Amino acid sequence: MTTYHPTGVVPEDDETTKAGRRRGKRQKSLPHGQAQPTAPKKEKKPRVVRPRTAGWRGWTGYGAGSVGYVEAAPEWRGTTVQVCGLWPFAAGSGTPAVGVPLGRSLTGGGTLCCDPISWFQRAKLILNPSEFVLGKPGLGKSTIVRRQALGLAGYGVNPVVFGDLKPDYADLIRALGGQVITLGRGRGFLNVLDPGESRAAAARLPEAARRSLLADAHGRRLNAVASLITVLRGNPPADREETILNTALKLLDERFDGVPVLGDLLAVIQEAPEALRSVALDRGDLSRYREITENLESSLIGLLGDGRLGEMFSQPTSEPMRRDSPVCFDVSAIDDGESSLQAAALLACWSYGFGAISVAQALADAGLEPRRNYFVILDELWRVLRAGRGLVDRVDALTRLNRQRGVGMAMITHTMSDLLALPTEEDRMKAKGFVERAGMVITGGLPAAEMPQLNSVVPMTSAEQRMIEDWSTPPSWDSTRGEEAPPPGLGNFMVKVGGRPGIPVHVDLTPAELDVNNTNRRWGNV
Structure with missing residues (x-):
């Protein structure tokens, strides 16, 4: 038997040599007829059998039920008096706890407290007590602002x-x-x-x-x-x-x-x-x-x-x-x-x-x-900006000095296209400044076409952009009831402050808020 080698053909007729090469050892040349010495066999140690235990993702193996994603544990917040029995078992919070409670974070499950006045006055998280709210119609823009208005009224605003x-x-x-x-x-x-x-x-x-x-x-x-x-x-x-x-x-x-x-x-x-x-x-x-x-x-x-x-x-x-x-x-x-x-x-x-x-x-x-102090709500901003050339200057003059007046402000519109659809470039840049000057930007579901325009004003990661795009997905048809199901992004918002990571939050209404948040009152029980 021969083996082809880059330098030529090497004969291999010694089984002992082949066995040694398989063991990765270099063979020594011995006189003809003398066999290679063999190493003494090692004694095998008895195998220790350990009891099988589940890992942090569960039992592994076929049909054992190991999970690929570990859901975050539920979190609650309270004072040391309210949760005194649980006081030794505390954990650091990942979302701000100053301001009006909006809802639970979609990533950590913790409660997010957020409003422009509290974050400016008490938490010192923003430099301007204002917010700009964007989102497609029907996803809850007015609802999240109403929640903030209701909570701020409790603070005396x-x-x-x-x-x-x-x-x-x-x-x-x-x-x-x-x-x-x-x-x-x-x-x-x-x-x-x-x-x-x-x-x-x-x-x-x-x-x-x-x-x-x-x-x-x-x-x-x-x-x-x-x-x-x-x-x-x-x-x-x-x-x-x-x-x-x-x-x-x-x-x-x-x-x-x-x-x-x-x-x-x-x-x-x-x-x-x-x-x-x-x-x-x-x-x-x-x-x-x-x-x-x-x-x-x-x-x-x-x-x-x-x-x-x-x-x-x-x-x-x-x-x-x-x-x-x-x-x-x-x-x-x-x-x-x-x-x-x-x-x-x-x-x-x-x-x-x-x-x-x-x-x-x-x-x-x-x-x-x-x-x-006052919380001023300017809804449907796009209607004013499109009514005539030069109105951007009028709105800019009205809204620029809110911090010096002791006024918090919420400006609401649908998309960035509402601000950038003005006839002149000068007006478009001024309207874009409304978003740039806002202390925080809250976005609901938006189509993918809006992401480049929004990202030019508020830097967002690709994961944040995908999340906002998913929230704008149309609802599926509910064939069991013959009507349209709620939109997937209903009540979901992304809170952005400058270049900081966004906080995705879901807003749920309490029973006390259901009546004052019924914007379909003229449709009966809808």
């Missing part, structure tokens, strides 16, 4: 909803003993020139604080009128028109005794006083002044009931806002087909509401009223 379109929050505010202001065609009026209690509060303040509060009220009214004109036209007023409006408002405050309305502002412009003609640059020609102010007069007439926005802004405010209780502006009477009126109503509610909060904070700074 007043939730205020500046424009409830469905309504999603009116029942909750009523249950908390708050104020629900109804607006709509023939249902209520909101005067954007109403300074609220600014003048009465300013009379109680020192000189410097008085000037600051009155200047703030003047700026809000000017911004509100310009915003309504933007919604009506689809474009913002020109610089000269805003200057005319600014001067006309100052003249109106000097001449008018009481609270003016838009009709009074129009009358001042039509009177053509010298101060207005000067800023209009009519060059001493009255006909030129009429030509310059013609479009402005036409827009104001359209806001007095003769335009598509109706008469909701033409009359005195039907119900002033209270500062010491939860408040909801219910604009659900406005039909979804009237998108311009909806956007105008939201902007007017925001301006009026933030004005009332400024009065409360000015009085608290002077020691004339107790300090109050």
